[in-house]
Amino acid sequence: MQGLGLRGRTLLASGFHAPERGDIDALHEVLIAIGEDGVIRTVTRPGEEDYERALATARETGVLSTLPDGMLLLPGFVDLHVHAPQYPQLGRALDVPLEVWLHKYTFPLEARYADAAFARRVYRRLVADLLATGTTTALYFATVHVEATRILADICLEEGQRALVGKVAMDDPQSCPDYYRDASPEAAIAGTWEVIDHIRSHPANRDGRVRPVVTPRFIPSCTNATLQGLGELARDCGCHVQTHCSESDWAHGYVLARHGMTDAASLDRFGLLGAGSVLAHSNFLTADDMDLLAARQAAVAHCPVSNAYFAGAVFPLRAALEKGVRVGLGTDISGGPISSILDAMRAAVMVSRMLESGVDPALPPRQRSAMVDARIDFREAFHLATAGGGDALNLPVGRFAPGCHFDALAIDPAAEDGTIRLWDVEANDEMLLETILYTASKPNIAGVWVGGAHVA
Numbered sequence: 001m002q003g004l005g006l007r008g009r010t011l012l013a014s015g016f017h018a019p020e021r022g023d024i025d026a027l028h029e030v031l032i033a034i035g036e037d038g039v040i041r042t043v044t045r046p047g048e049e050d051y052e053r054a055l056a057t058a059r060e061t062g063v064l065s066t067l068p069d070g071m072l073l074l075p076g077f078v079d080l081h082v083h084a085p086q087y088p089q090l091g092r093a094l095d096v097p098l099e100v101w102l103h104k105y106t107f108p109l110e111a112r113y114a115d116a117a118f119a120r121r122v123y124r125r126l127v128a129d130l131l132a133t134g135t136t137t138a139l140y141f142a143t144v145h146v147e148a149t150r151i152l153a154d155i156c157l158e159e160g161q162r163a164l165v166g167k168v169a170m171d172d173p174q175s176c177p178d179y180y181r182d183a184s185p186e187a188a189i190a191g192t193w194e195v196i197d198h199i200r201s202h203p204a205n206r207d208g209r210v211r212p213v214v215t216p217r218f219i220p221s222c223t224n225a226t227l228q229g230l231g232e233l234a235r236d237c238g239c240h241v242q243t244h245c246s247e248s249d250w251a252h253g254y255v256l257a258r259h260g261m262t263d264a265a266s267l268d269r270f271g272l273l274g275a276g277s278v279l280a281h282s283n284f285l286t287a288d289d290m291d292l293l294a295a296r297q298a299a300v301a302h303c304p305v306s307n308a309y310f311a312g313a314v315f316p317l318r319a320a321l322e323k324g325v326r327v328g329l330g331t332d333i334s335g336g337p338i339s340s341i342l343d344a345m346r347a348a349v350m351v352s353r354m355l356e357s358g359v360d361p362a363l364p365p366r367q368r369s370a371m372v373d374a375r376i377d378f379r380e381a382f383h384l385a386t387a388g389g390g391d392a393l394n395l396p397v398g399r400f401a402p403g404c405h406f407d408a409l410a411i412d413p414a415a416e417d418g419t420i421r422l423w424d425v426e427a428n429d430e431m432l433l434e435t436i437l438y439t440a441s442k443p444n445i446a447g448v449w450v451g452g453a454h455v456a
């Protein structure tokens, strides 16, 4: 390719996207015109009236870039649930219940981010690693520390990632350790405002590529005063909201016991459920909760790998989708010992099939599961990882369409160090994409762009 930056250029490329759930749109030698602002202006296919003229003009004016033969363009991945400070414990401490894991491992690790140098070191590595695996948009939980949260936002700006970054609010002395919590509701709310102001006024963030997020950790860690204050703050600032929702039997049961209602209903009464709210996990949503989320246009970050370790249940994904709930995928670093959305896609398909079939071989097939029609396939998983994640965040990403940011990755199926092996047996476009999604690994990712800028 001539140069790597694609702002103000026209890209000639083949690839795939999934603008609608369940459908794959194969792109063959399309021309994608990208503005100086990194937003896609036009997508023109061979055979369309303007195609030959647009190709000739791009050539004559020297703005044509061509994806090398054999490489395939995909939309950048959207990771809806990342605990940035937990990256150092990825793949550790996965054999204890959630409430033990939080107190024994996670809170002590997160407390270390009082040290800005430690935060800088971890966050720099994490953001670079996620970009290199194709995560062009990430929704981050940071820690309670204002300074370290600002550092994470700064690093996303420097490295070129599209990101939403939240200072974690957790202040309940009954459930949070003294060494790691906000001192009071006022401190939680003031710290959240500080981070919002920092991100919004950052001179390198005029285009709003990095955004602040109101982040009550989960109801069990927050006092009602903090939940109330953050709900009002979210209304005043118009920011996204993220939290954990009905993740495990313990977490779900805790909220029922304390508030006499489900997480979703309680978040709603505090003003924390709206378009732009992303609820991680949500495994124990009731049918009424799903209707509520759909009505509020709130979204779920489905984290299938993490749920296998900590939830004791599988999120009823298809039921939620059929009720109109917005859903995207999350790695849940480090509740999930994965950092790639490719793995989350694969797991989403796998666990949906287990939910449908049931898992106890001692039972006859028809009694093994009470769920029918629970499965999704790779087409839907690909949509959730891209356009679905964009829709969950109300951001124009995840599709190759006019008005969307050019956030993309190039897959090189022939990369020697990679794990895709093609044997001239792929019968059609969809089978090729299926092979890529199931077998690709980091060495197959030859390039990554955010807003047309080359970032990995």
Ligand SMILES: O=c1[nH]c(=O)c2nc[nH]c2[nH]1
Binding pocket: 083, 098, 102, 106, 217, 218, 244, 247, 306, 310, 332, 335
């Ligand atoms: O998977 C999870 N990771 C966390 O850090 C967390 N905090 C509350 N609930 C949580 N669940």
